[in-house]
Amino acid sequence: MEYHTLLKLEAITKQFPGVKALDSVDLDVRFGEVHAIVGENGAGKSTLIKIVSGAYTNDSGTIEFDGEKIGALTPHISLEKGISVIYQELSYLPTMSIAENIYIGRQHKKKNRTVDYKALFENSRRMQALVGLEHYPPSTEVRMLSTAEKQLIEIARAQVRDMKLLILDEPTSALNEEEIHRLFAIIHKLRAQGCGVIYITHKMDEIFKIADRVTVMRDGRRILTEDMANISRADIIKAMVGREIREFYPISPHGVGDVLLEIENLSSGILKDVSFRAHKGEILGFYGLMGCGSERAMECVFGKVPMEKGVIKVDGKRVKVRSPRDAIRHKIAYAPGERKTEGLMLIQPVRVNISCVTLSKVKKNGLLNLKLERSMASRWIKQLRIKTPSPETPISSLSGGNQQKVVPAKWMENKPRVFLLNEPTKGVDVGAKTEIYMQMEEICRNGATVVFITSDLPELLAISDRVYVFHEGTITGEIVRKDLTQENVAKKAIGEAAHEKE
Amino acid sequence: MKRNNNPGFVRRVLVNGNVGTVLFALIALCILWSSLSPYFFTLTNAKNLAIYSAYLGIMAFGFTFPILTGSIDLSQMPLMAMSGMMMGAFYRLGVTGLGLFGVASMTGLLGGAINATLVNVMNIIPFIATVGTQLIFRAFSFLITDGVYVTVKDSMIRTIGYESILGIPVMFWIMLIVLAICWFVLKYTQFGRNLYCVGSSEQAAHLSGINVKKTRFIAYLCSGLMCGIAAVVYTSQSGVALNSAGTGAEMDIVTAVVIGGTSMSGGRGSIFNTFLGVILMSVVANGMALLGLNPYFQMLFKGLILVVAVYLDTLRARNA
Ligand SMILES: Nc1ncnc2c1ncn2[C@@H]1O[C@H](COP(=O)(O)OP(=O)(O)OP(=O)(O)O)[C@@H](O)[C@H]1O
Ligand SMILES: [Mg+2]
Numbered sequence: 074m075e076y077h078t079l080l081k082l083e084a085i086t087k088q089f090p091g092v093k094a095l096d097s098v099d100l101d102v103r104f105g106e107v108h109a110i111v112g113e114n115g116a117g118k119s120t121l122i123k124i125v126s127g128a129y130t131n132d133s134g135t136i137e138f139d140g141e142k143i144g145a146l147t148p149h150i151s152l153e154k155g156i157s158v159i160y161q162e163l164s165y166l167p168t169m170s171i172a173e174n175i176y177i178g179r180q181h182k183k184k185n186r187t188v189d190y191k192a193l194f195e196n197s198r199r200m201q202a203l204v205g206l207e208h209y210p211p212s213t214e215v216r217m218l219s220t221a222e223k224q225l226i227e228i229a230r231a232q233v234r235d236m237k238l239l240i241l242d243e244p245t246s247a248l249n250e251e252e253i254h255r256l257f258a259i260i261h262k263l264r265a266q267g268c269g270v271i272y273i274t275h276k277m278d279e280i281f282k283i284a285d286r287v288t289v290m291r292d293g294r295r296i297l298t299e300d301m302a303n304i305s306r307a308d309i310i311k312a313m314v315g316r317e318i319r320e321f322y323p324i325s326p327h328g329v330g331d332v333l334l335e336i337e338n339l340s341s342g343i344l345k346d347v348s349f350r351a352h353k354g355e356i357l358g359f360y361g362l363m364g365c366g367s368e369r370a371m372e373c374v375f376g377k378v379p380m381e382k383g384v385i386k387v388d389g390k391r392v393k394v395r396s397p398r399d400a401i402r403h404k405i406a407y408a409p410g411e412r413k414t415e416g417l418m419l420i421q422p423v424r425v426n427i428s429c430v431t432l433s434k435v436k437k438n439g440l441l442n443l444k445l446e447r448s449m450a451s452r453w454i455k456q457l458r459i460k461t462p463s464p465e466t467p468i469s470s471l472s473g474g475n476q477q478k479v480v481p482a483k484w485m486e487n488k489p490r491v492f493l494l495n496e497p498t499k500g501v502d503v504g505a506k507t508e509i510y511m512q513m514e515e516i517c518r519n520g521a522t523v524v525f526i527t528s529d530l531p532e533l534l535a536i537s538d539r540v541y542v543f544h545e546g547t548i549t550g551e552i553v554r555k556d557l558t559q560e561n562v563a564k565k566a567i568g569e570a571a572h573e574k575e
Numbered sequence: 576m577k578r579n580n581n582p583g584f585v586r587r588v589l590v591n592g593n594v595g596t597v598l599f600a601l602i603a604l605c606i607l608w609s610s611l612s613p614y615f616f617t618l619t620n621a622k623n624l625a626i627y628s629a630y631l632g633i634m635a636f637g638f639t640f641p642i643l644t645g646s647i648d649l650s651q652m653p654l655m656a657m658s659g660m661m662m663g664a665f666y667r668l669g670v671t672g673l674g675l676f677g678v679a680s681m682t683g684l685l686g687g688a689i690n691a692t693l694v695n696v697m698n699i700i701p702f703i704a705t706v707g708t709q710l711i712f713r714a715f716s717f718l719i720t721d722g723v724y725v726t727v728k729d730s731m732i733r734t735i736g737y738e739s740i741l742g743i744p745v746m747f748w749i750m751l752i753v754l755a756i757c758w759f760v761l762k763y764t765q766f767g768r769n770l771y772c773v774g775s776s777e778q779a780a781h782l783s784g785i786n787v788k789k790t791r792f793i794a795y796l797c798s799g800l801m802c803g804i805a806a807v808v809y810t811s812q813s814g815v816a817l818n819s820a821g822t823g824a825e826m827d828i829v830t831a832v833v834i835g836g837t838s839m840s841g842g843r844g845s846i847f848n849t850f851l852g853v854i855l856m857s858v859v860a861n862g863m864a865l866l867g868l869n870p871y872f873q874m875l876f877k878g879l880i881l882v883v884a885v886y887l888d889t890l891r892a893r894n895a
Contacts, residue, residue, distance in 0.1 A: 396781075416779060418776045421842065430784060
């Protein structure tokens with residue numbers, strides 16, 4: 074079979090202060106192929122695609138696109154040539170309409186220089202149909218859509234321009250099964266049209282479903298590029314981490330004790346009269362589609378959003394939680410899902426982010442002991458294998474997955490009794506995921522309870538002792554470990570069989 | 576294709592805004608001034624510089640606190656004037672020595688508390704709230720003594736104004752002590768740390784259990800207190816409490832802090848940055864005065880420096 078090369082990178086090198094992010098990396102992407110890039114957190118995947126998109130400039134190396142040598146890529150040139158990137162941090166204008174978002178920078182003007190909304194909406198409807206969003210009026214504000222739908226808007230936007238290469242950086246980290254399905258269907262269609270796709274992910278299952286070839290990166294170097302047909306899952310993981318590791322979920326045989334956290338008749342926002350409880354030594358999973366209310370429930374327990382009605386009990390005693398500080402006083406911790414805005418202080422060093430909850434632990438005579446603080450930070454950096462030049466590096470210059478690891482770390486140090494985690498392993502690599510699970514286990518073993526939200530079904534099934542499934546603001550199912558199956562969970566998540574609840 | 580991502584040298588030096596940059600500018604400026612005026616490198620002028628930078632420095636240290644949280648206090652100069660006038664009024668009533676110091680500090684704290692309440696309890700945008708109190712404090716500094724200045728013939732005030740220790744004016748020592756205390760507070764106390772956290776991300780700080788409003792409240796108290804201390808220093812320069820103290824120099828503080836490399840958007844900066852900024856601004860002002868530059872030109876240059884400083888700050892924020 075003969076291939077035509079769409080994108081060819083040769084000996085790309087990129088140096089950041091203190092880190093060689095890319096070290097002489099080669100990559101070639103063919104027309105009509107889905108090319109997966111995998112690697113541990115901080116391996117250089119995002120940096121590589123940011124060079125292709127023109128967001129960063131390489132220090133050395135050459136770029137060839139569609140048979141043409143390209144000198145310096147800028148975001149503008151890259152777009153012009155038909156390269157579209159969908160970053161993990163989506164870029165959209167929340168209060169503008171779907172149509173305006175899709176046709177951003179492309180004008181529909183009438184002769185009198187006013188916007189031609191009729192033509193704009195008509196075109197928008199056509200593009201929406203391509204990505205399966207035809208059921209929305211083009212005037213819908215984008216902020217009303219789910220994360221997955223916002224992603225689809227970006228794909229639609231990319232197709233307005235004559236797209237030859239689509240790059241997706243961890244697109245599924247916040248999507249549920251069904252949404253992932255929809256995304257894959259669109260990728261298949263694009264591939265059939267001859268479009269090249271670069272697909273970055275930490276989910277091994279996905280690459281076997283969607284990719285034609287895979288490139289493994291480690292420490293800024295390309296380790297291998299292989300046809301999917303010729304490589305096994307274990308081989309890929311071995312190439313990623315550089316040694317043999319077992320990909321495993323620590324099974325939870327922990328003895329579940331008394332009820333620790335009890336929520337009765339909680340109403341707030343979308344939540345209607347929800348009750349649940351969590352036991353000592355238990356890992357409790359929350360599952361549901363986007364906007365199902367599970368996140369809201371956590372935010373209420375942590376005092377981030379007010380409750381309209383309801384009672385929170387810890388150890389059988391009613392507690393008042395009006396603010397996160399109240400919650401922390403009751404040893405309740407919450408690792409939010411939005412790391413950039415809620416979980417981290419981006420311009421502060423790793424050290425400050427890790428210690429900010431437990432600053433009193435590094436005080437001596439009422440004053441901060443920076444040495445103690447640094448050693449506390451270093452301990453977590455080692456434990457969770459956070460890749461950073463030093464504890465003093467600002468969080469903003471860490472890779473996405475490494476930033477994510479800091480979010481639970483600062484709470485683990487506080488030894489919470491009730492630990493609420495919202496998507497704790499979003500964008501985290503295989504090895505570090507295991508480490509985070511083990512930390513969750515450790516917390517449970519000390520008699521605490523861990524409640525976590527995930528959109529990753531395999532993860533949910535593997536580590537939960539019990540699962541509550543949410544649907545449109547109510548709990549539609551409580552499933553204990555022995556009944557935990559993919560079908561059971563998925564059915565309840567779309568609201569089926571709600572009456573079966575005992 | 577090599578190295579084309581590296582910004583040019585000038586850009587790199589300016590935008591990084593580190594201590595080295597400011598020092599570099601400072602040295603360049605000193606060379607320029609001394610080549611233009613033989614008077615620049617004299618002991619008397621060094622004292623002038625020390626005196627000018629003393630009150631400006633104390634205020635700028637205070638200004639750094641709300642700025643680190645991402646808010647602003649534009650009422651400082653009038654608050655200093657008001658504190659000075661209160662001191663004058665109490666001097667007339669027979670208060671002397673440390674009592675005067677107490678009056679000025681308490682007035683400063685009170686002014687700071689008013690700003691803090693407007694911003695944190697009533698949730699008024701800091702910029703508007705403190706421009707409002709800027710007018711109010713200035714008005715009060717005239718109303719307190721019906722618009723007349725007060726000569727303060729107090730021995731403590733005279734000591735601060737005219738004495739030196741080890742050849743360095745007492746008021747400069749006071750500034751250095753305040754500098755040391757502020758540095759310590761920012762680096763080694765929980766409050767200091769909270770300032771940086773709140774300035775980086777209010778939301779993340781709140782969700783980490785930091786009391787955002789309390790932190791910002793205290794930041795305004797610090798800013799006010801420094802105005803009170805600066806009032807003592809300012810008054811002792813001439814031995815007179817002036818209603819119009821600091822008029823026209825309101826923005827010098829902002830310029831000094833920002834040119835030192837402390838970020839207007841919060842979370843980044845230090846007292847040493849501010850200190851260097853203050854020295855730089857003092858040298859600028861001093862040199863222009865030595866050259867006998869037309870006051871309108873002085874105003875023009877100060878304005879230009881402010882704009883450039885803020886521009887560099889936005890560049891820095893974008894690069895981060
Ligand atoms: N703007 C930056 N400044 C400094 N260092 C950076 C910057 N961006 C990335 N790095 C460093 O470059 C390395 C590679 O980062 P990159 O974001 O490409 O990793 P990644 O493979 O995408 O990881 P992840 O799976 O966590 O997203 C990391 O060590 C990171 O610390
Ligand atoms: Mg990445």
